[in-house]
Amino acid sequence: MPDHNPLLRKLAALSPLSDEDRRHLAQVAAHPVAVPARTDLIREGDTPRGVFLVLEGMACRYKILPDGTRQVLAFLIPGDLCDLDVRLLNAMDHAIGTLSPCCVAHIPTRTVGDLLDGHPGIARAMRLAALVEAATARQWLVNVGRRSCERRLAHILCEMLVRLRSVGLASDVGYDLLLTQVDLADATGMTSVHVNRSLQSLRKRGLIEIRGRRVVIPDLAALEAAADFDSGYLHRATPDPRPDPGLRGTALPDAALRDAVPPEARA
Amino acid sequence: MPDHNPLLRKLAALSPLSDEDRRHLAQVAAHPVAVPARTDLIREGDTPRGVFLVLEGMACRYKILPDGTRQVLAFLIPGDLCDLDVRLLNAMDHAIGTLSPCCVAHIPTRTVGDLLDGHPGIARAMRLAALVEAATARQWLVNVGRRSCERRLAHILCEMLVRLRSVGLASDVGYDLLLTQVDLADATGMTSVHVNRSLQSLRKRGLIEIRGRRVVIPDLAALEAAADFDSGYLHRATPDPRPDPGLRGTALPDAALRDAVPPEARA
DNA sequence: CGCGGCTTTGACCATTTTCAATCGCCGTGG
DNA sequence: CCACGGCGATTGAAAATGGTCAAAGCCGCG
Numbered sequence: 396m397p398d399h400n401p402l403l404r405k406l407a408a409l410s411p412l413s414d415e416d417r418r419h420l421a422q423v424a425a426h427p428v429a430v431p432a433r434t435d436l437i438r439e440g441d442t443p444r445g446v447f448l449v450l451e452g453m454a455c456r457y458k459i460l461p462d463g464t465r466q467v468l469a470f471l472i473p474g475d476l477c478d479l480d481v482r483l484l485n486a487m488d489h490a491i492g493t494l495s496p497c498c499v500a501h502i503p504t505r506t507v508g509d510l511l512d513g514h515p516g517i518a519r520a521m522r523l524a525a526l527v528e529a530a531t532a533r534q535w536l537v538n539v540g541r542r543s544c545e546r547r548l549a550h551i552l553c554e555m556l557v558r559l560r561s562v563g564l565a566s567d568v569g570y571d572l573l574l575t576q577v578d579l580a581d582a583t584g585m586t587s588v589h590v591n592r593s594l595q596s597l598r599k600r601g602l603i604e605i606r607g608r609r610v611v612i613p614d615l616a617a618l619e620a621a622a623d624f625d626s627g628y629l630h631r632a633t634p635d636p637r638p639d640p641g642l643r644g645t646a647l648p649d650a651a652l653r654d655a656v657p658p659e660a661r662a
Numbered sequence: 663m664p665d666h667n668p669l670l671r672k673l674a675a676l677s678p679l680s681d682e683d684r685r686h687l688a689q690v691a692a693h694p695v696a697v698p699a700r701t702d703l704i705r706e707g708d709t710p711r712g713v714f715l716v717l718e719g720m721a722c723r724y725k726i727l728p729d730g731t732r733q734v735l736a737f738l739i740p741g742d743l744c745d746l747d748v749r750l751l752n753a754m755d756h757a758i759g760t761l762s763p764c765c766v767a768h769i770p771t772r773t774v775g776d777l778l779d780g781h782p783g784i785a786r787a788m789r790l791a792a793l794v795e796a797a798t799a800r801q802w803l804v805n806v807g808r809r810s811c812e813r814r815l816a817h818i819l820c821e822m823l824v825r826l827r828s829v830g831l832a833s834d835v836g837y838d839l840l841l842t843q844v845d846l847a848d849a850t851g852m853t854s855v856h857v858n859r860s861l862q863s864l865r866k867r868g869l870i871e872i873r874g875r876r877v878v879i880p881d882l883a884a885l886e887a888a889a890d891f892d893s894g895y896l897h898r899a900t901p902d903p904r905p906d907p908g909l910r911g912t913a914l915p916d917a918a919l920r921d922a923v924p925p926e927a928r929a
Numbered sequence: 930c931g932c933g934g935c936t937t938t939g940a941c942c943a944t945t946t947t948c949a950a951t952c953g954c955c956g957t958g959g
Numbered sequence: 960c961c962a963c964g965g966c967g968a969t970t971g972a973a974a975a976t977g978g979t980c981a982a983a984g985c986c987g988c989g
Contacts, residue, residue, distance in 0.1 A: 949972095
């Protein structure tokens, strides 16, 4: 019987958790709240009073620009927790809102602190999760900055498969994507019109199938290749040897670190 | 006499530091190394043996794609320190390399741990710096995803002014930008050709002046407006009231957090 | 003086966006 | 049970933005 707490599942996949850790984490999700779609959990400029844990549905981090356009910064799926370091900041620089109807638990700042300070195992797992989120953000920047539109979508679809699978919400070949094409557009820096056309193209190439909100990936290897996707950054147990990236620039020889050259030595 | 240690300057601007904190931080930068331009400090896949502190020059985080294109993920300027949580990860998901000749200090993992665990003041300042870096990464994603090319460049130029100013490397109106147009292109998801043309356009609009590598900003307010730039995310002491962003979605009423609705209540 | 790296320019081309309509599905109210 | 309304998906045509390719131009440095 699979674990019903997605946070537990996710963290346990990143770092071992003791039974006591698990008990504490389970308590954290004890008071879930149902939230309708398209609802802000916290807005830009707000002072966070804790963090949110998504238990069901999909949410996102986003920013709205002065001209009304939106950029989605990250998708939050069940098990995702946001902003461990709330204690340090007093104003959100972006908003967090639901995209589908969600089930969410609110964790007060105090509790976050207790978890982080009093439970090294949990703290480690949560810090790792935060690092993975940062790595994902970097992938998104590469996605939007340097990949073709089709690749961007393919990449996101691959990413969602891995992430949803690790909380038991995807089979080996597909999952329910609770997003609109507008949401995908705002995440990939595209237009919803073009998302539509690119998705169709991926379909024609036989890389994906879409029935309603169900995404089916008949040949994962093919989609990953088309997406230039390497799951390594998600740090899930997926043994994929990564290829050598063509490098730019010269390497700094190790020995150089030993030679202390005074700053004035600069030309 | 201004502080010559850019790390100290930067951290002190984020959070108060005791004299002892300052002494410790000064020691950290005690063994600088000169590194030529276009040299990798650490590559994707490498296991970090510590962190690097930039003392002079400009470096960047970047990724190379299979087709050879590069995406710059962040610029590192004097005072910037990378990857506090090295202890947790054993492989870099991106590379760090110099863009100009640099002066760099290497800080072993152990020392980072000591700083973080034994000096709460320093730890707090460094964690804040990391949060600012994350916020900057979000801005970059918005930049590349949703802003026109001219805006993107203007935004980066504004950002560099604020950042360089806070380590004493920029006057009120300008600074030396030790980057090529190719570097700017790789940071903004553009072509170097188009960077050139957009820069010219900004020049024609009177928003910037460029003489060699010197960037002059005659009317900061005008450039900020053109860039849709709000320095708030950098958390520097710059009292700019930020405008209300046009919001999307409904707010979650505070009371909702109190009502514990069981997850099954979902429609 | 010549080379190499970076910037600048021009012409042409491709990809995406924009704008506008249409279609389909689904839940609501009559 | 069916019309209505709304959101989201789809389509087409025209326009715009940004990319590609290739050739100079500039400038500092050895």
